Amino acid sequence: MLVEIRNLRIQFPTATGLSEAVRNVSLTLGQEKLGIVGESGSGKSLTARSILRLLPPNAIVTADKLTFDNIDVMRADEIALRRVRGARAGLILQDPKFSLNPVMTAGAQIAEAWRAHRGGGRKLAEQAAIDLLAQVQIRDPKHVARAYPHELSGGMGQRVMIAMMLAPDPELLIADEPTSALDATVQAEILRLIEDLVSRRGMGLILISHDLPLVSHFCDRVAVMYAGRVVEELAAEELLRARHPYTRGLLECLPTLSHRQKRLAVMQRDPSWLES
Amino acid sequence: MIEIDGLCVRFGGLEAVKSVSFSVVRGESFGLVGESGSGKSTVLRALSGLNLNWTGRMSVDGQVLAPRRSKDFHRRVQMVFQDPYGSLHPRQTVDRLLSEPLQVHGMDNIERRIMRGLNEVALPATVRFRYPHQLSGGQRQRVAIARALMAEPQVLLLDEPTSALDVSVQAEVLNLLMDLQQAHGLTYILVSHNLAVVAHLCDRIGVMQAGELVELLSADDLRGGRTHHPHTASLRELSIELEEPETSL
Amino acid sequence: MSGVLSREWLLSETPASRAQAAWVRRYRGWLQLRANGLAMVGLVTVAIMILASLAAPLLAWQDPSAQDLAGRLAPPSLAHWFGTDELGRDIYARILYGGRVTLGMVVAVVLLVAPVGLAVGSIAGYLGGLADRALMRVTDVFLAFPRLVLALAFVAALKPGITSAVIAIALTAWPPYARLARADTLTVRSSDYIAAVRLTGAGSGRIILRHIMPLCLSSVIVRVTLDMSGIILTAAALGFLGMGAQPPMPEWGTMIASSRAFILDQWWVPTIPGVAIFVASLAFNLLGDGMRDVLDPRQR
Numbered sequence: 001m002l003v004e005i006r007n008l009r010i011q012f013p014t015a016t017g018l019s020e021a022v023r024n025v026s027l028t029l030g031q032e033k034l035g036i037v038g039e040s041g042s043g044k045s046l047t048a049r050s051i052l053r054l055l056p057p058n059a060i061v062t063a064d065k066l067t068f069d070n071i072d073v074m075r076a077d078e079i080a081l082r083r084v085r086g087a088r089a090g091l092i093l094q095d096p097k098f099s100l101n102p103v104m105t106a107g108a109q110i111a112e113a114w115r116a117h118r119g120g121g122r123k124l125a126e127q128a129a130i131d132l133l134a135q136v137q138i139r140d141p142k143h144v145a146r147a148y149p150h151e152l153s154g155g156m157g158q159r160v161m162i163a164m165m166l167a168p169d170p171e172l173l174i175a176d177e178p179t180s181a182l183d184a185t186v187q188a189e190i191l192r193l194i195e196d197l198v199s200r201r202g203m204g205l206i207l208i209s210h211d212l213p214l215v216s217h218f219c220d221r222v223a224v225m226y227a228g229r230v231v232e233e234l235a236a237e238e239l240l241r242a243r244h245p246y247t248r249g250l251l252e253c254l255p256t257l258s259h260r261q262k263r264l265a266v267m268q269r270d271p272s273w274l275e276s
Numbered sequence: 277m278i279e280i281d282g283l284c285v286r287f288g289g290l291e292a293v294k295s296v297s298f299s300v301v302r303g304e305s306f307g308l309v310g311e312s313g314s315g316k317s318t319v320l321r322a323l324s325g326l327n328l329n330w331t332g333r334m335s336v337d338g339q340v341l342a343p344r345r346s347k348d349f350h351r352r353v354q355m356v357f358q359d360p361y362g363s364l365h366p367r368q369t370v371d372r373l374l375s376e377p378l379q380v381h382g383m384d385n386i387e388r389r390i391m392r393g394l395n396e397v398a399l400p401a402t403v404r405f406r407y408p409h410q411l412s413g414g415q416r417q418r419v420a421i422a423r424a425l426m427a428e429p430q431v432l433l434l435d436e437p438t439s440a441l442d443v444s445v446q447a448e449v450l451n452l453l454m455d456l457q458q459a460h461g462l463t464y465i466l467v468s469h470n471l472a473v474v475a476h477l478c479d480r481i482g483v484m485q486a487g488e489l490v491e492l493l494s495a496d497d498l499r500g501g502r503t504h505h506p507h508t509a510s511l512r513e514l515s516i517e518l519e520e521p522e523t524s525l
Numbered sequence: 526m527s528g529v530l531s532r533e534w535l536l537s538e539t540p541a542s543r544a545q546a547a548w549v550r551r552y553r554g555w556l557q558l559r560a561n562g563l564a565m566v567g568l569v570t571v572a573i574m575i576l577a578s579l580a581a582p583l584l585a586w587q588d589p590s591a592q593d594l595a596g597r598l599a600p601p602s603l604a605h606w607f608g609t610d611e612l613g614r615d616i617y618a619r620i621l622y623g624g625r626v627t628l629g630m631v632v633a634v635v636l637l638v639a640p641v642g643l644a645v646g647s648i649a650g651y652l653g654g655l656a657d658r659a660l661m662r663v664t665d666v667f668l669a670f671p672r673l674v675l676a677l678a679f680v681a682a683l684k685p686g687i688t689s690a691v692i693a694i695a696l697t698a699w700p701p702y703a704r705l706a707r708a709d710t711l712t713v714r715s716s717d718y719i720a721a722v723r724l725t726g727a728g729s730g731r732i733i734l735r736h737i738m739p740l741c742l743s744s745v746i747v748r749v750t751l752d753m754s755g756i757i758l759t760a761a762a763l764g765f766l767g768m769g770a771q772p773p774m775p776e777w778g779t780m781i782a783s784s785r786a787f788i789l790d791q792w793w794v795p796t797i798p799g800v801a802i803f804v805a806s807l808a809f810n811l812l813g814d815g816m817r818d819v820l821d822p823r824q825r
Contacts, residue, residue: 015536015556039442040413154312183312183469184514210442213519253447255476257499257516263454264447264476326720350726363717367739369546377725402539405546410538420721427725 002172002204003029003051006065010046010228013058021059022046023228029172033198033205035215035236037250038225044208047225048174051206052085069171087117089172090165095181096157100149106160107133107145110167117168132163137193155186159193166197172204180209191218212239212250224250227274246273277302277463278323278431283332285318292318294487295332300480302430305457305464307478307495309471309511314484316467320433323465324355336431351381354424358436360416364408370394370419371404377426393422396459397452414445418452425456434466438473450477471515475499483508554819564815570808578624585618590773598791608793611784614773616794620801623775628805630691630769630776631756635749637695642702643738643745649703650710651733661707668700672759676768687776690769694759698752702745709741743820750813754806761802777802 010022022043027034036044049055050066053073066073068084076084085091093099101109110132111125120128126145133141136159149157158178165173175194179187191207195218198205209215215222216236224232224247232244242248249267278300285293293315300306308316322330325345334341336353357363364373374390383389394401397418408416417437424432434453438446454477457464468474474481475495483491483505491505503509535552537545558564577584587605593613601608607616649660676693683689713719714737722736761778763769770776772783780798787794 015553039444184471184511184518185311188514188518212443217518250443253444254519255447255450255470255472256519257472257475257512258520260496260499261476263451266447266451267444324724326723345726347726350724355721355724357717357721359717363721365718365722365736369540369543371543371546376722376727380725380727380731402541405540405543406538407546407550423721 001028001030001067002069003027003206004065004067005047005051006063008047008050008063008066009061010043010050010055011060012056013060018060021228022050025225025228025230027223027230027233029204029206031202031204032221033195033207033219035207035209035219035222036225037209037212037215037222039210041227042225043228044225045176048176048206048208049091051172051174052089052091053081054085054091086113086165086170087168088170089174090168090170092158092161092165092173092175092178094177096149096152096154096161099161100157102149105146105148106152110145110160110164113164114167128167129163132167133160135166135197136160136163137189153186154182155190158182158190162190162194162197166201169201170203172206173198174206174208176208177210178207179214180211187214194218212247213254229274231273244273245270277304277337278306278465279333279335280319280323281333283319283322283330283334285315285322285327285330287329292487293322293330296484296487296489298482298489298492300463300465302463303457303461304480305466305478307474307481308465308467308484309469309474309481310484311469311511313486315487316484317435319484320355320435320465320467324353324433325349326355347381351427352429353431353433354427354429355433355435356417356420356424356437359440360413360420361408361440363420364416366408369405369407370411373408373419374423374426377423381427383427389426393426396425396456397422412445413441414448417441417445417449421449421452421456425460428460429462431463431465434464436468437466439468439470446473453477471498471511472519483511557819558815561815561818563811564818567808567811567813567815570804571812574624574805574808575628577621578628581618581621581625585615585621587615587618589614589618589622589775591615598787598794600791601793607797608791610780610794611787616780616797619775619780620777620798623777623780623798624801626687626770626774626776627757627760627778627802630687630694630760631753633691634695634698634756635753637691638699639702639745639749642699643706643741645699646703646706646708647710647733647737647741650707651714651729651737653714657707660703664700664703667696670697672697673762673766673768676763676766680768685768685771687770687774690760690763693763693768694756698756698759701752702748705744705748706738706741709744710737713737713740743817746820747813747817750809750816753809753813754802757802757805 005025005027008022008025009020011018011020025047036048038044046055050061051068051073055061061074063074068089071080071084107126107129110129114125114128130141130145133144138144138156138159144152144156152160179190182190194205207215207219216239219236222234222236222239223230224244226246232242232247234242242251252265253267255261255264280299281297283293283296284291296319308319310316318327321327323334328343371390374393375386378386378389391401394404399415399418403411403415411419438449441449450473456462466474466478475498478495480492480494481498482489485507491503491508493503497503498512501512503512534545535549537549540546540549591614593609595613596609597611597613599605599609605615605617607620610616610619645660645664649657672694675697676690679689679693719732719736722732760769761781764776764779765782770779777798781795784794
């Protein structure tokens with residue numbers, strides 16, 4: 001088991017008391033692809049980041065079990081976790097405009113990631129960076145390596161991000177809405193790329209998204225979160241047979257090209273979903 | 277209602293929009309789809325008056341548009357932006373945001389109009405004195421729509437209005453937009469990269485690729501697969517493939 | 526039903542009126558400032574200094590201009606809490622009355638400088654093009670003037686005194702505010718919400734005044750508090766050159782300048798006004814830091 005989470009709770013202090021962002025979430029992940037789907041505020045990002053303990057400093061985290069490859073994340077010290085972050089687990093964020101350093105070239109950033117975790121000389125790292133750019137299917141890797149992030153399109157920026165995260169050859173990849181800022185064509189390409197790389201390297205993948213059908217295409221299992229809880233967990237191919245009304249609601253409120261609709265179905269939120 | 281003829285927009289050395297022409301009938305919903313960089317948003321911004329480097333001919337309700345728009349134009353044509361977080365002034369309450377267009381156009385009965393505006397977009401009166409950071413994404417977008425409708429426009433330009441919203445909120449906002457169009461007889465131009473959204477709301481659709489308008493077709497034709505240009509076909513195929521959850525191994 | 530200005534009312538998530546919404550925001554800002562210990566030290570110190578200066582006639586029982594040449598350079602004692610200066614004047618009284626002059630000059634400079642800088646910077650930033658270039662060149666010209674040289678020029682034109690000193694300092698202190706406001710304006714100018722306001726048909730003047738300036742205000746306010754110490758020191762330098770406050774008017778900087786010969790034997794005469802300047806500068810700095818955290822819209 002790569003990741004084991006049992007009864008994770010994350011709370012934040014506010015001016016009016018404690019607010020619960022994640023309530024008793026339990027998930028496991030082996031060498032497979034797990035999708036976590038939910039709307040904003042459902043706690044999906046926090047859940048994934050808790051695996052690497054990358055939460056805001058004022059977060060109050062408790063869990064019966066929170067392990068990465070049997071390392072107790074809750075009790076590990078910062079040094080042990082730093083050996084995990086990047087080297088063994090990578091994190092891809094939504095908008096490469098904000099997650100890439102604007103004053104370094106793409107190649108330099110990938111090379112830096114390489115050297116930070118694998119050591120070696122500058123020339124070797126630069127060559128490795130170009131190799132990685134080729135692996136993420138960039139047609140002219142040498143040119144892109146010399147480019148600055150603002151010169152790259154959204155899709156290219158995400159590919160650079162992926163290359164950076166793959167440089168240390170990690171075992172787990174967490175992708176937090178990696179394609180939400182991209183249009184449909186590029187979305188599909190990036191997700192296919194991620195799926196392909198993860199399968200070939202035998203990695204685990206946690207894909208976080210608000211797009212349920214999209215996630216079902218690229219993951220083996222899907223966990224649906226609502227208001228900090230996992231309301232349903234199912235295999236990707238069984239999505240159409242989902243039972244929880246929230247999951248069904250998410251599927252039914254989507255506009256579709258297959259037939260004409262007069263009005264879109266609107267989610268009726270049942271307060272009983274807040275308990276489980 | 278809206279006629280666009282040979283619109284060209286340049287950014288420095290790059291031609292973002294290459295001789296685009298289409299027309300929109302009063303009360304119609306016209307959709308513009310394409311990938312990022314296809315120029316669809318640029319067309320909208322040129323039409324709205326935000327972008328001044330265009331050539332060609334545009335007219336709204338028979339009046340040809342000059343590069344600098346009149347106040348009257350802004351009363352008749354309004355825009356809703358993509359990012360609900362970014363389109364509301366962070367330091368102004370909803371009340372202030374909604375009263376701004378009324379004050380600019382010297383309209384009376386500000387109090388009543390604001391209450392009516394909030395009501396129309398199904399926002400409770402309690403949000404009236406909140407700041408944008410205290411509202412959810414869906415609420416912010418409703419405020420943006422209410423603001424656009426304050427001056428009683430005839431045309432709404434919608435630049436990816438639901439792309440940044442959760443799917444359930446998107447459904448509500450799309451239904452709202454449909455209702456408002458019926459109630460006020462509005463003309464819409466909707467820009468989006470999401471074909472399903474555009475086909476749902478719009479009657480006719482223009483497909484853009486690399487700055488050119490490559491096809492004009494009806495929503496029914498798009499749904500039925502009666503496309504002519506290969507780009508349209510590939511966009512449609514991808515959309516259908518991705519929207520159906522995978523059901524087999 | 527929570528009363529007006531009660532804690533509940535001030536923390537409300539659903540304000541019922543424009544006034545309440547404004548008060549809620551102010552209260553939250555205040556809570557955030559209060560949580561910052563150093564900023565509170567700064568705030569309290571500034572408040573005490575201002576109050577003490579205003580209440581100088583009540584707090585000092587000696588006339589700050591009364592000379593007593595026989596009792597000059599006396600060390601601190603019960604009769605003279607801070608001792609006497611080179612002309613036998615009570616230093617404690619001069620510190621209190623001097624606070625009025627020094628802090629008064631600072632406030633006068635700020636009231637001149639901040640609005641002008643804000644206006645120039647936001648107009649330049651928003652309009653861009655020729656207006657931007659012209660205004661920024663003007664700014665550069667004023668930035669190039671050394672303050673003291675300009676002050677000397679003013680004295681040649683007018684008479685030496687506080688007014689000339691204030692004008693001279695103001696003329697060279699406004700450019701950084703213009704730059705700051707311009708930078709903020711450039712950041713904000715291409716945002717969607719400003720585009721939305723342009724689309725309502727509002728004119729540039731309205732947009733700059735009512736939508737852009739409020740966003741630049743926080744940077745300017747923070748810069749003002751951080752600048753205070755610099756302005757105090759410049760006023761002191763002018764006093765040193767005889768350009769600022771003229772005798773017998775007490776002013777912290779001039780007090781140091783005129784007694785610097787006594788630093789070794791009667792250390793208290795120049796040191797105590799120096800400490801006053803130091804405390805004032807530090808307090809304004811701490812307060813400025815705290816206010817930046819509260820006012821910066823980017824922190825939200």
